[in-house]
Amino acid sequence: MDDMRIVERTVNTKASKISAKGVQVHYGATHALKDVDVEILENTVTAFIGPSGCGKSTFLRCLNRMNDTIPSCRVDGSITLDGENIYDPRVDPVRLRARVGMVFQKPNPFPKSIYDNVAYGPKIHGLARTKAELDEIVETSLRKAALWNEAKDRLASPGTGLSGGQQQRLCIARAIATSPEVLLMDEPCSALDPIATAQVEELIDELRASFSVVIVTHSMQQAARVSQKTAFFHLGNLVEYGETGQVFTTPQDPRTEAYITGRIG
Amino acid sequence: MTVFLLLCLMLVLAVAAFVVCRARALALSGGKIGVLHSLPGYYGWHGAIMVLLPGLAVLLVWLVVQPMVIESRISATLPAELTADDSARALAMADVRRLAAGLDVAIAAGSVTVDASGTPQIAGSGTMREALAEAGVALAEDVSPQILTAAQAYRGLSATGAAWRALAVLAAALAGFALAVRMTEPELRARNRVEGVVEGLLMAASTIAILTTVGIVWSMLSETFNFFSMYPAADFFFGLTWSPNFRGDSELGFIPLLWGTLYISLISMLVAVPIGLFAAIYLAEYASPAVRGWVKPLIEVIAGIPTVVFGLFALVTVGPLLRDYFAEPLGLGNSGSSVMTAGIVIGILNIPFISSLADDIINAVPQALRDGSYGLGATKSETVRQVIIPAALPGIVGAVLLAASRAIGETMIVSMGAGAAAKLDLNPFEAMTTMTVKIVGQLTGDTDFASPETLVAFALGMTLFVITLGLNILALYVVRKYREQYE
CATH class of the missing domain: 1.10.3720.10 (MetI-like)
Incomplete structure (x- = not known):
């Protein structure tokens, strides 16, 4: 408990990693996200909560420009990563996504072996010069994702043959193998059973030591368990953003309180 | 009765069975459809299938068996010199069939008439071949009396066969009808039985495709063996x-x-x-x-x-x-x-x-x-x-x-x-x-x-x-x- 409080306090002193100012997103004629300002800190887990369709996943996908793959989507405002605007025409979205990794709602391992799944990112970005270096990256990533002990004897078997929770941890290992600076997670536990969820949550807390983690979740308990900062979205607006403990115990906005106590959603 | 007419008649019977069975199911339910095992429409379909399936089965078997029976009977009556070996017999039987078909056309056209005993008479003057040609049936050579007799017998047997065929098919269809009406009870699993027939139908469709392939291979195989018996495979x-x-x-x-x-x-x-x-x-x-x-x-x-x-x-x-x-x-x-x-x-x-x-x-x-x-x-x-x-x-x-x-x-x-x-x-x-x-x-x-x-x-x-x-x-x-x- 004591330890937790120390962690909570050190958050305030951390530097900003991603800074979003006045972000607007339109899907065709739909105004999906209205004027969102968020600072995402280094080595911190930030949770985005809110009812379905509130724009939290949309905002998450803005942070690594995954929305670029949707033709009707338009993003305005500024999002900076280490002070550099990621929507600047000189920024290559492909390079950006190597720095800002992503884990999806449904585990989506490639139909390849476990080894090749993890080695995919390092290979396309040329992170390993030799087979030994690649082996090293795969092992470290699988260890960080708490999958090494289960997978080390079956690295050559297909990743699709793992259980749901193992698949999701494989996807996390795959994302951290490219050594990103930020890890985005879009409801990473919604397709998992409670035991697998607990494992992934534990993992998220450990990952905080090396990355900034941003997690979208429908479960408020999960947000309270894993995050230090929480942002509450409602109908495309960022309603409240602050320390997780403060948001859940003394929310400033009546809408946040209504959502947390289960009156809207 | 022609096959087409027979099919039409069976269709009418099937529609009647549909209506009767459905109405009976509704009547038995006493206004509460929940009492029935299946929806009333399924009882109707069950009735229609019970008419069509036995009727069609009898018709199919009859269509296959009747020509075989008639052929063997007719070829037995042909003189020995016409049925000396298999190919001669086939040739003679082809003549008989062609003449029988020609007579049907000629009688319909009026260039040949039938007397009271059923023997064909040439309406005008001239030979049978000319009379047939008048009706648009061309024969290669003039008609020999044995073939004419055989053709006449063939027509007679075919006509009798067709009459019995109609009787048998209708009897089977009507029996199916009666059975279907009797079976129509609230407990009858009409839906499952109809489902079974649908499955059979689909299975038959896939079987036909496979059998055709097998048939093609089989027909090529025999000729291929003929070839290799004449020409060395190496x-x-x-x-x-x-x-x-x-x-x-x-x-x-x-x-x-x-x-x-x-x-x-x-x-x-x-x-x-x-x-x-x-x-x-x-x-x-x-x-x-x-x-x-x-x-x-x-x-x-x-x-x-x-x-x-x-x-x-x-x-x-x-x-x-x-x-x-x-x-x-x-x-x-x-x-x-x-x-x-x-x-x-x-x-x-x-x-x-x-x-x-x-x-x-x-x-x-x-x-x-x-x-x-x-x-x-x-x-x-x-x-x-x-x-x-x-x-x-x-x-x-x-x-x-x-x-x-x-x-x-x-x-x-x-x-x-x-x-x-x-x-x-x-x-x-x-x-x-x-x-x-x-x-x-x-x-x-x-x-x-x-x-x-x-x-x-x-x-x-x-x-x-x-x-x-x-x-x-x-x-x-x-x-x-x-x-x-x-x-």
Whole structure:
């Protein structure tokens, strides 16, 4: 408990990693996200909560420009990563996504072996010069994702043959193998059973030591368990953003309180 | 009663059974449909099926058995000199059938009348042959009295048979009707029984397709055996010369034809697979919906062009072009028809085939896999190469295989673009030919089904069948081994 409080306090002193100012997103004629300002800190887990369709996943996908793959989507405002605007025409979205990794709602391992799944990112970005270096990256990533002990004897078997929770941890290992600076997670536990969820949550807390983690979740308990900062979205607006403990115990906005106590959603 | 009339009658009975059974089910339910096991409509369908199924079964059996019974009875009455051996008997029976059919027409037309005893009388003067000719029935020779008697007996038996047939079929249908009405109780599982009939119907449809294939193979197999009893198999499979003639000293080595077939197919696949696959990748991964909406139908237009038109294109455009700008300057010959011409044109023919199928298969790869790859910072082409193509591989191999079978089986473009000379040559600008072209060549015109020059077509067909079968098995193996299964 004591330890937790120390962690909570050190958050305030951390530097900003991603800074979003006045972000607007339109899907065709739909105004999906209205004027969102968020600072995402280094080595911190930030949770985005809110009812379905509130724009939290949309905002998450803005942070690594995954929305670029949707033709009707338009993003305005500024999002900076280490002070550099990621929507600047000189920024290559492909390079950006190597720095800002992503884990999806449904585990989506490639139909390849476990080894090749993890080695995919390092290979396309040329992170390993030799087979030994690649082996090293795969092992470290699988260890960080708490999958090494289960997978080390079956690295050559297909990743699709793992259980749901193992698949999701494989996807996390795959994302951290490219050594990103930020890890985005879009409801990473919604397709998992409670035991697998607990494992992934534990993992998220450990990952905080090396990355900034941003997690979208429908479960408020999960947000309270894993995050230090929480942002509450409602109908495309960022309603409240602050320390997780403060948001859940003394929310400033009546809408946040209504959502947390289960009156809207 | 004709078969058509019988079928109509059965249909009327079936409709009646539907209405009666449905009404009975409704009446038994007493206004509460929940009492019934199935919806009232199912009781109706059950009734209709109970009428149609036994009726059709009896009709089918009768249609098969009746001609056999009549034939054996009639041929027993024919004089011995007409039924000396099997082929003479078949000939005489054919005469009897033709005359019987002719008499039916002539009686309907009035040029022949029937007297009280049922014996046909010529209405006008002249012979029976002239009377029949008047009614539009042409006979090769005049009618012998024995055949006329047999034909008369044939007509009589057929008429009696038809009457009994109608009786039997209607009896079966009516029995089914009565049974269906009696069975219509609230506890009757009408829905499950109807479902069973539907399943049987679907199964029969698939069985027919399989049986047809077996039939085709069987018919080719017997003629192939005939061929190999006349011509040594070793000479056929290993002979390097193809020069059939009807003097009796033909050389029927199939190696030159196999070589031509494989060479042309190879060139066509070298054209079709890369272009078709790249077109599919462009359409599925890169093109905007608007572009896709235009380009896809335009590519598919090619698939609708008859192959003979492609043959013309090969003959008048591609052939001379290749000869004038490639073959002659390179000193590779001056033949207008060549392996290259046919190969390229068949390749063009197969582009829409591969692109259209591969496009559908690539589209079926889940979006989640693309997102996963893009989310790791992969570019589009890396994603296509390393994630999408491996996932879509089984389907793509299937599409390529289908195109390969088409290329191997293509006849028209080859005969117009590559010529008909069976040659063993490496030069792609030489005229060569394929097995399919030679099958057509050996079977058209005056053919003698007792000579190896004609029967070789069946051996070629059988070999072609085995080659494509082998190709299919190979592809299945490749797909099993290398596929990356998603989901």
